[in-house]
Amino acid sequence: MKIAVLSGKGGTGKTLVSVNLAAAAGDSVYVDCDVEEPNGRLFFKPENLKTWSVSVPVPQVDPDKCTGCRVCVEFCKYNALAWVGDRLKIFSDLCHSCGGCSILCPEGALTEEEREIGRIEGGSSRGVKVLTGVLNPGEASGIPIIQELFKELKENQPVFIDCPPGSACIVMETVSVADYCVLVAEPTVFGVHNLGMVWELTRVLGKPSGVVLNKTLAEDNPAEAFCREKGIPIIGRISFEQELGLLNSEARVAAWEADKYRELFSHLLRRVTKEAKG
Amino acid sequence: MRVAMPIEGQSLESAICQSFGRSPYYLFYDTEESFGDYKENSAPASLGGAGIKAAQLILDEKADVLLTPRCGENAAQVLREGGVRIYKTEGDSVRSNLEAFKAGRLEELREIQPGRHDHRG
Numbered sequence: 107m108k109i110a111v112l113s114g115k116g117g118t119g120k121t122l123v124s125v126n127l128a129a130a131a132g133d134s135v136y137v138d139c140d141v142e143e144p145n146g147r148l149f150f151k152p153e154n155l156k157t158w159s160v161s162v163p164v165p166q167v168d169p170d171k172c173t174g175c176r177v178c179v180e181f182c183k184y185n186a187l188a189w190v191g192d193r194l195k196i197f198s199d200l201c202h203s204c205g206g207c208s209i210l211c212p213e214g215a216l217t218e219e220e221r222e223i224g225r226i227e228g229g230s231s232r233g234v235k236v237l238t239g240v241l242n243p244g245e246a247s248g249i250p251i252i253q254e255l256f257k258e259l260k261e262n263q264p265v266f267i268d269c270p271p272g273s274a275c276i277v278m279e280t281v282s283v284a285d286y287c288v289l290v291a292e293p294t295v296f297g298v299h300n301l302g303m304v305w306e307l308t309r310v311l312g313k314p315s316g317v318v319l320n321k322t323l324a325e326d327n328p329a330e331a332f333c334r335e336k337g338i339p340i341i342g343r344i345s346f347e348q349e350l351g352l353l354n355s356e357a358r359v360a361a362w363e364a365d366k367y368r369e370l371f372s373h374l375l376r377r378v379t380k381e382a383k384g
Numbered sequence: 385m386r387v388a389m390p391i392e393g394q395s396l397e398s399a400i401c402q403s404f405g406r407s408p409y410y411l412f413y414d415t416e417e418s419f420g421d422y423k424e425n426s427a428p429a430s431l432g433g434a435g436i437k438a439a440q441l442i443l444d445e446k447a448d449v450l451l452t453p454r455c456g457e458n459a460a461q462v463l464r465e466g467g468v469r470i471y472k473t474e475g476d477s478v479r480s481n482l483e484a485f486k487a488g489r490l491e492e493l494r495e496i497q498p499g500r501h502d503h504r505g
Contacts, residue, residue, distance in 0.1 A: 184430070184432040185427075185436040186433060188439065197458055
């Protein structure tokens with residue numbers, strides 16, 4: 107069972123929900139796919155850390171073989187290659203690693219070399235396997251890191267995926283492996299707009315989903331109204347409480363620290379498991 | 385000398401385009417012949433690296449200088465390594481900037497926009 111936890115915007119509680127679901131499940135895997143700002147590890151403080159590098163292939167040119175035919179320059183949709191004066195110039199950071207240029211080069215002047223774009227950290231914390239993707243600053247795409255993270259997943263354990271914010275390509279890549287999507291929503295008009303975007307995304311990808319209303323208050327909740335209007339199941343509610351805010355601010359796992367939160371997230375876990383099994 | 389400029393239309397009366405890489409057209413003006421020709425820019429439809437593609441066109445058209453209000457880092461690298469000098473335009477009139485350039489009144493472009501402008505992820 108793979109559960110993706112997502113929200114249209116940052117700061118709605120993706121990490122809170124995914125970390126605590128994994129903690130409530132115990133023998134499980136937590137995968138931090140928010141590679142630009144991974145923070146689940148701050149809560150889990152995983153031990154026995156192992157780190158390995160993630161790299162992508164980018165072209166390099168042998169100037170003695172290159173004749174300046176410009177087949178590669180014309181081919182590259184991302185304009186990562188230019189013919190400048192009398193030599194080929196390569197913008198490695200714009201390359202999407204499709205490999206087309208080196209396949210098409212009639213002179214065999216282009217070969218691929220590996221360029222590091224980030225790393226994966228793996229460790230464990232009270233029975234939870236913690237996998238963290240880290241993208242190097244300035245890199246355009248974290249998708250290769252997500253793909254490497256998913257190679258680590260085995261079928262026999264429940265997996266909780268902390269998704270990147272937004273609804274761009276990297277979120278689609280992350281959601282693609284999920285059996286079920288938990289959409290975390292905050293009670294603001296801005297939050298509802300972004301909730302609508304991720305909900306649409308899960309529908310396009312054919313993924314079943316349910317909403318966790320986070321930071322709920324006594325007054326009317328625009329996110330709840332949206333769910334009712336669209337017929338989206340509400341699978342959990344987390345009230346806006348100082349105690350939870352404090353635990354979070356100290357990077358403590360609420361489900362491990364207080365009985366009421368252990369119960370709250372265990373209950374949510376049962377609901378999610380039931381929904382995921384259809 | 386062949387002078388390149390990003391412009392909005394195909395006439396000397398057109399305004400200078402505020403974006404270099406995604407300009408709809410470029411003017412290539414021969415200062416000796418006092419004659420300009422126009423090239424359509426295919427770079428705006430690019431998935432990324434529009435500035436690089438546009439700079440490639442400027443090099444391929446054998447321009448000596450580029451007059452532009454702005455220029456990105458990647459495009460500037462291609463242009464400079466290709467031997468094209470970059471000057472900063474003032475206002476949006478093509479004619480007055482050509483005159484100012486010929487009279488030596490335009491300054492070289494110093495502020496280069498950093499990084500890429502494409503969508504992340």
